[in-house]
Amino acid sequence: xxxxxxxxxxxxxxxxxPERAAVPAGPPGxxxxxxxxxxxxxxxxxxxxxxxRIGMMYLVGVMSAFLLGGIFALLVRAELWTPGxxxxxxxxxxxxxxxxGAIMVFLFIIPSVPAAxxxxxxxxxxxxxxxxFPRMNLASFYLWCGGAIFFLIxxxxxxxxxxxxxxxxxxxxxxxxxxxxxxxxxxxxFSSIFTGLNFIVTxxxxxxxxxxxxxxxxxxxxxxxxSIIQVLATPVLAVTLLLLAVxxxxxxxxxxxxxxxxxxLFQHFFWFYSHPAVYIMILPGFGIxxxxxxxxxRKHIFGYRFIAYSSIAIALFGFLVWGHHMFTSGMSTxxxxxxxxxxFSVSIPSAIKVFNWLATMYxxxxxxxxxxxxxxxxxxxxxxxxxxxxxLGALATDIHLHDSYFVVSHFHYVMVGGSLVAFLGGLFYWWxxxxxxxxNDFWGKISALIVFLAFNLxxxxxFILGTKGMPRRYYNYVPEFQFWHQVSTxxxxxxxxxxxxAAVVLVHSLLRGKKxxxxxxxxxxxxxxxxxxxxxxxxxxxxxxxxxxxxxRVVYDPDTRSYRQIDEFSNGGTPQQTAxx
Amino acid sequence: MSAATAHAPVPAGExxxxxxxxxxxxxxxxxxGIWLFLGTExxxxxxxxxxxxxxxxxxxAWPSQETMHVKLWAGAVNxxxxxxxxxxxxxxxxxxxxxxASAARGYLSLTLLLxxxxxxxxxxxxxxKFEHDLLPGRVPETAEMARYKVLAxxxxxxxxxxxxxxETVKDRGVRDAANTLASFIRNENPExxxxxxxxxxxxxxxxxxxRWLPEVEVIPGANLWxxxxxxxxxxxxxxxxxxxxxxxxxxxxxxxxxxxxxxLENAALYWHFVDLVWIFLFPTVYLI
Numbered sequence: 001x002x003x004x005x006x007x008x009x010x011x012x013x014x015x016x017x018p019e020r021a022a023v024p025a026g027p028p029g030x031x032x033x034x035x036x037x038x039x040x041x042x043x044x045x046x047x048x049x050x051x052x053r054i055g056m057m058y059l060v061g062v063m064s065a066f067l068l069g070g071i072f073a074l075l076v077r078a079e080l081w082t083p084g085x086x087x088x089x090x091x092x093x094x095x096x097x098x099x100x101g102a103i104m105v106f107l108f109i110i111p112s113v114p115a116a117x118x119x120x121x122x123x124x125x126x127x128x129x130x131x132x133f134p135r136m137n138l139a140s141f142y143l144w145c146g147g148a149i150f151f152l153i154x155x156x157x158x159x160x161x162x163x164x165x166x167x168x169x170x171x172x173x174x175x176x177x178x179x180x181x182x183x184x185x186x187x188x189x190f191s192s193i194f195t196g197l198n199f200i201v202t203x204x205x206x207x208x209x210x211x212x213x214x215x216x217x218x219x220x221x222x223x224x225x226x227s228i229i230q231v232l233a234t235p236v237l238a239v240t241l242l243l244l245a246v247x248x249x250x251x252x253x254x255x256x257x258x259x260x261x262x263x264x265l266f267q268h269f270f271w272f273y274s275h276p277a278v279y280i281m282i283l284p285g286f287g288i289x290x291x292x293x294x295x296x297x298r299k300h301i302f303g304y305r306f307i308a309y310s311s312i313a314i315a316l317f318g319f320l321v322w323g324h325h326m327f328t329s330g331m332s333t334x335x336x337x338x339x340x341x342x343x344f345s346v347s348i349p350s351a352i353k354v355f356n357w358l359a360t361m362y363x364x365x366x367x368x369x370x371x372x373x374x375x376x377x378x379x380x381x382x383x384x385x386x387x388x389x390x391x392l393g394a395l396a397t398d399i400h401l402h403d404s405y406f407v408v409s410h411f412h413y414v415m416v417g418g419s420l421v422a423f424l425g426g427l428f429y430w431w432x433x434x435x436x437x438x439x440n441d442f443w444g445k446i447s448a449l450i451v452f453l454a455f456n457l458x459x460x461x462x463f464i465l466g467t468k469g470m471p472r473r474y475y476n477y478v479p480e481f482q483f484w485h486q487v488s489t490x491x492x493x494x495x496x497x498x499x500x501x502a503a504v505v506l507v508h509s510l511l512r513g514k515k516x517x518x519x520x521x522x523x524x525x526x527x528x529x530x531x532x533x534x535x536x537x538x539x540x541x542x543x544x545x546x547x548x549x550x551x552x553r554v555v556y557d558p559d560t561r562s563y564r565q566i567d568e569f570s571n572g573g574t575p576q577q578t579a580x581x
Numbered sequence: 582m583s584a585a586t587a588h589a590p591v592p593a594g595e596x597x598x599x600x601x602x603x604x605x606x607x608x609x610x611x612x613x614g615i616w617l618f619l620g621t622e623x624x625x626x627x628x629x630x631x632x633x634x635x636x637x638x639x640x641x642a643w644p645s646q647e648t649m650h651v652k653l654w655a656g657a658v659n660x661x662x663x664x665x666x667x668x669x670x671x672x673x674x675x676x677x678x679x680x681x682a683s684a685a686r687g688y689l690s691l692t693l694l695l696x697x698x699x700x701x702x703x704x705x706x707x708x709x710k711f712e713h714d715l716l717p718g719r720v721p722e723t724a725e726m727a728r729y730k731v732l733a734x735x736x737x738x739x740x741x742x743x744x745x746x747x748e749t750v751k752d753r754g755v756r757d758a759a760n761t762l763a764s765f766i767r768n769e770n771p772e773x774x775x776x777x778x779x780x781x782x783x784x785x786x787x788x789x790x791x792r793w794l795p796e797v798e799v800i801p802g803a804n805l806w807x808x809x810x811x812x813x814x815x816x817x818x819x820x821x822x823x824x825x826x827x828x829x830x831x832x833x834x835x836x837x838x839x840x841x842x843x844x845l846e847n848a849a850l851y852w853h854f855v856d857l858v859w860i861f862l863f864p865t866v867y868l869i
Contacts, residue, residue, distance in 0.1 A: 132610040132613075132614065133610065133614060136614075193621055197614060197617045197618060197621075198614075200613075200617055201610050201613045201614050201617065203605075204605045204606045204613055205605045205606055205608070205610050205613060206605070206610075207605050231617055231620055231621055232620060232621070232624050233624070234621070235621040235622070235624040235625040235628070236624055236625070236627075236628045238625060239625055239628040239629055239632075240628070242816075243632070243812070246812065250717075251716070251717050251718030251719070252717040252718070252807075252808045252811060252812060253717070253718070253804075253805075253808055254632060254636060254805065254808050254809060254812070259717070259718060259804040259805055259808065260636070260640050260641075260722075260802055260804065260805040261636065261805060261808070262635070262636060262639055265632060265635055265636065268635075269628060269632070272628075
């Protein structure tokens, strides 16, 4: 018998069967007393130690930053509609692309999945009541706020025009508010370290009985690998920014050639953090996709251990490839060769993941719900982003493509097509759990489609521009490039529209959405065993730890319009259906 | 075998056994947390010491310890001081574990005393650098830079002299000598030794004037050396101060008892780390 897959809760009509009619408030599994209304008042949120509430506050924060960074992105694209001045001067344009990059990287992408979704999901998925250090968790959120405030001060007092990379010697000589921005990034670094440290300790010490390493969902492996990078790489960024700030404010200078310092040393330090930081951004995305692909293919994940180990491998390899950002900065041939080789080696664990996802989908019972649409979009876009990374890792082609729009397009395919799309997929996946509300699946899919098409329209032309020789960060360009620039700008505004649709779908669900059952997607991981939204202490009953991808043990119960573990039926009723795998 | 049974999934419908309450590492959350935090600190100091090594290797000139007035004995004594303080903090922790709070207090006081001694010796070394004007960006690395430095100082002395009608004989003497020196620098285009000789004769004739010109020793690479020196030892000193604050909390706690053991253990781990960093800094800065 085939599993009946409901596709649209919001449009569907609640038809409770007679024996379930005694529960009028919502589907079974919907908790009337949950973490959202457990305590009331603004202060109960501001000083909360509940990881779920901190995750929600992070979500609001990073989405605000995303909006701000997105506005700067649209301003940049609007300016590039024509060569020369379109809406702003060259100086203002420099500030726009710098603020777009800095806000998106430091305030949005890095904390998006780990701090917002991870904070909410990790302890529940693990079967724990909270993270290991709840107070440090709250401190991490307020440090994030502190960093954001410094960015806002930067915005209004002198702005920033160094590019998000803060390269010396320009960053030590420009008149803009570099030190304020550096302080912001420094504080955000602590926030990131606190989150990572907290997650590592949580995974090591807070697992419930039965939750062995290889029974952990792959999202947890991905977050664990991410946390390792956060803990080990971020301090190097802290040193770099500290030295830069000291150089700007005092006579001490280790990057200034006038004192015998070395500007290339700054680049080494910066990328020693910022390349692993790329994996801070993408690894949690991999984790989300592993969950989505398995759940919505109604099939056990293929190659569980390979995916788990490949996360750790990416985290470790990621530390050894930073030099590929600097092939044109002056580097010995041997060093360039080794960095190129190591860069290629990172593609192996990445490809392992992609092939395992495809193998999971093969002969699966694919359910094209909104999260799955984002997941498929991710595989397509990330593969393009990853493969174009190999062009840039190859020494000869990199000389031509370095600092061109090809690079811009490559990392947007990974950061937006990868991280952001995975984040949205995860958000649509866990939204019923986080808010207790189902959204309109049809419009969710529409948003995924628009985002996918508009994204390609925005960034594919940039590959073409880059290979033709359009340098990144330029204000002006030759008239031949105008067509592709205009296509890209149209795509950017459509992308903004698609993201707006996604936002409307989610906000609408809060106001009008149906109450969500405990397990709307039929996933087998622990967070779906607790009610939606989770109660204050996550689990009213200790969760039963089993194989996180044993989807054949999760069946749809038409009476409750929710999925249930087969084990639950053994206590009372009999399963209405058995899953076909 | 027992581990396997303990980890077996709990059959549905049966009550969850009370033990083990959780899996994973059998250590306190806080202890694992502090170890990870020390991991971040290792990366922090690795980057700093790494920058010193890279800059030193890449520099055309790197001054020796004698040139930079590094006092080997001070570094050696400080190493001994920190190592001893690390020993005392372990004894304090053991005493607290045995429930002997007042003995723990005593050893903690010894630890803090040595920590302050370390900072004192460090301050003495720093004051020497300030005294000789050995500061980043202030040491001439070429004869040309030395000339400008002396010229600027000479003109500073001239500008500071009182108005002509109140001049004392001594001030007039200083003015004449400074003017002579300034014109010597401007016109003679001296090499560093000649310049040093001129400065010395200026000082010899006006010892009582109380207005000293800076030393004009030309030290190639000195500014970078000083930048790394002050950054690395300074950031280490900041960590020492944080360690002192951490260890002072249990010392001043009115209810010091075994309940404080986890806190003191974490603080002691941090203190050992501060000690360990110095073990690397001492040879890097003082010996090699």
